[in-house]
Amino acid sequence: MSGPLQWRPVLPSASTVTAAGFSAEAPEAALDALFLPFESGGLRWPADGRVLFLRARDGQRLRGVAGRGWLCQQSFRPFAGALERGGLRVGEPGADERFPLVLLLPPRQRDEARALYARALRHAEADGVVLACVPNAEGAKSAEADLARLAGPVRSLSKHKCRAFWVALASATVDRGLLDAWRALDAPRENAAGYFSRPGLFAWDRIDPASALLAEHLPDDLRGRVADPGAGYGYLAAQVVARCPQVEAVDLYEAEARALEPARLNLARAVHAAGRAVEVDVRWHDVTAGLPRRYDAIACNPPFHQGRADLPELGRAFIAAMAAALVPRGRLYLVANRHLPYEATLAARFGEVRTLALRDGFKLIAAGSVRA
Template sequence: MSNVAHAPLKTLTLPFARGELAWPASGKVACLRARAGLELPDGVSPASIAAEQSYFPQMQALRLAGWDVSDTLDGRDGQFDLVLVLSPRQKDEARAVFARALALCAPGGRIVACQHNDEGARSGEADLKALAGLGGSLTKNHCRVFWTLPLGGQHDAALASRWLAAEAPRSIAGGRFTSRPGVFAWDRIDPASALLVEHLPSTLAGIGADLGAGWGYLSAEVLERCAKVTRIDLYEAEGRALALARHNLAAAGERATFHWADVSAGLAGKYDFVVTNPPFHTTNRTGRPELGQSFIKAAADGLRQGGRLLLVANRHLPYEEVLGERFSQIDVLAERDGFKLISAIKAGR
């Protein structure tokens, strides 16, 4: 885990360790964007904290570490005396998380948030101050942890409403799709995916999979352009993106199924083809080419003999070796704007 990712986990609870704040005696604590490895005060069990995490691998890691975790805390407004926030990088998303934390707080409750300096900590502190006032802040580990005074109606309700609206799902691409801030390529057609679609073989047939499906663009194009495709299974680790994909492909009916899953753990079926624009960085933008390599391995394991992989990626990414180990007939179909589109056939026995 990079320092940018790990440092906030060491810093979020610093005010409690230093005696600046007291942990609620009620034990009614929530954590938004929780991640395994968060350092808790002595005597505090992770099972006592209601954690929210919509990214499947991190949700699994939290469960293994004993946290009480779900993909959403919607419906639990006003229940918590402390809401911890590991702020995301994207500004509209981060502001909406603050507004949701505010709604989760009981009267007299408090928000405590942390962000790495390289991820916009100073801006995040200013945002929380504008929303609900600031009770204090500390800096350590290249991070800033900041908190509100006990909340008792002094917040800016109109600002909270605007921030929630700014992060809400909205139409993009001329109204054809719905997306929202915080998911990958949320406000546009990603150019790598567009390159794949431009060279999508109309002869694709049978059952396929879209690995790292995001809000559903590639799958929608496959179903529209390839009449012989009977079904496509969308695999996506980010639950917020998968919910958008369900909406965007609602008209496909049984031709589309949806899997909230970690692709690197394997696929649920066997497929005639796979399309993918795999991630190559983590949620905090740390470069991780092994993520894409794990997608290639999963595709190889999930394809039937003679099945086809269509992979689009940044030109510099080191995928050729793992492709060569698992596939035959590897061809670069197109290159543009720093991207490469690769076709690979799973070798027969």
């Protein structure tokens, strides 16, 4: 590969993706390390400028090198929005689309990461390069070993406590059987509780105990249209269908696009089991941007962290969005870790706030009488 990129000017960046506190702070250390092989001369940019960046994250470092031939893939809606606002082309590659260079920032969950390596190889040209970067604290050595296991010997460089590692496919020895097996890791599958899920989703292989607590206390007199913001693979919404026979419609909102297919499968199964017509809508959506409909009730286990960092302002932003979406006599049922300081936010938005249950470090709160 040879030839320069068409350079894009660096644009100013926002410090947050949403008012909720999803960090839009670019992973500049990881991006710096990712591009180190080009700075050191170990790699050259594709002559035609075509690059696929899987799980791309916005940042000045990225916007300084990305050209018109780049395609940035990102399944988490707030991060995708940050890339779009940075002037980058965001989307999904076609099934048969191939690139001379595929970049990726592998996730922490190992099966999810292995499926992403397999996807990267599928979208790389036969003589292309696959380049990944992982922080040392997030398992860089294991991640590098996985790519080597799949495609043969890799080269690597380290910077800023991150490791960049890559394979040139022209000389690679790809294990085709392992490639197929790892590609299949991302397919929706039933977890131990019998719900469709996939690796990397929140509580993907089980029922989250906080959500289970909320489900147990769902009143059977809920009616009309109900929302489940931050729905994940759809457990709570499925429980609403099963336990609340007067509910006519359920809307699921989830920022992680990988959760949408399992959620649709779980809701279709729940509606069939209920034996009645229930309208279901599953949307890829950042809840902190507001909800597009009004609801008679909302059941929610809101996210409160990004990675390992607690972001209680994220839950508070969910509360604000949900209060704005409820009809005047609407009801909110919210479950959260006991230590999270949501009471003041709830009291400011609702005339009635009650703690229904405390268990295993979680609190279940019911709120009504929305304040104008």
